[in-house]
Amino acid sequence: MSESLPVRCPACRRSHRYTAQAYPCACGAPVAAPLDPDRVPAAVGERSWHEEWVTVRCGSCGTRGEWPHPELGCPCGTVLRIPVTGEREEAPAAGGPRRSTAPTVPIRTARDAVTAAVLYLRRLGHDDIRRADQRPTSGIGLAGRGVLAQLDPSARRATPRDVECLWLTAMTESAACLYFSLSGYSGEARARADALDVPLFVLEPSGAARPENAPAVALDADADAS
Known part of the structure; x- marks a missing residue:
């Protein structure tokens, strides 16, 4: 108890x-x-x-x-x-990110959604996650060593422009990128993400990150195998 x-x-x-x-x-x-x-x-x-x-x-x-x-x-x-x-928690060693157990947290608020996204990024081996220096056009930006993520906790579906802006920002920072949404993606956003190889995830009410396109499925499989 x-x-x-x-x-x-x-x-x-x-x-x-x-x-x-x-x-x-x-x-x-x-x-x-x-x-x-x-x-x-x-x-x-x-x-x-x-x-x-x-x-x-x-x-x-x-x-x-x-x-x-x-x-x-x-x-x-x-x-x-x-x-x-x-x-x-101790800061990660300079040699690179370390992996840790990554539980899920039920999503009731935007803060819960941020926690769920950070926990998933930790599962991928990124334990140095912080708020991104550059605020995205919508939602919340998260950044770590070599990775940039965008989280949209709103009730709207992500658009192609959201995906493109994330991809462009990641390109300028020489970082990998991924997108988390609570409400999903428009068909055009999915197509654009597939073309740019941007992993898309939907955060379920349980806090689990569900892969929504092929790049996300591959990334999730790599995390499970590591």
């Missing part, structure tokens, strides 16, 4: 009860970040990708995986980062 502890918002002084969300380990056992009742939650200001992940050991198999840092949104608008006793 996930841990639970009382939390008071430092901004408005409201009291809350926070329960840590559990994620499935590769072995199938649920894993939740261990909460630290002796530390005070802090309001989230400027975000750092390094601070948004914690490393937690599975109590069943001993595997260490990276999980989203527990947070609580107060009705006053303050986002609280809940203290944990787990280890923080």
Whole structure:
């Protein structure tokens, strides 16, 4: 069972009860970040990708995986980062990206969609994912060493222009690229992505990334084989 502890918002002084969300380990056992009742939650200001992940050991198999840092949104608008006793993620070595267990996270908000996309990119071996320096024409840009991804969490289907802009930006940065969408792609966008060899994925409500074209199927197969 996930841990639970009382939390008071430092901004408005409201009291809350926070329960840590559990994620499935590769072995199938649920894993939740261990909460630290002796530390005070802090309001989230400027975000750092390094601070948004914690490393937690599975109590069943001993595997260490990276999980989203527990947070609580107060009705006053303050986002609280809940203290944990787990280890923080270390930066990847200069020799290249390292692979890690990549669970899925149910998608209820745009933030969940970002988390799901980052987890999939980690499955591909990119553990240095951050917000892209150049904001895309629509959606959210994610970048890592040698990779650029675009996530569209809106209710509209991605267009050929969205795919072309992502491809052009990746070309200028000499990076591979892939596209995540919650609502899918128009027929023209699929055709353009096939021509440019851009992998297209749809993020399902469960958080799983479903390949939508041949380049995506090949990329997904490579991830499974590694």
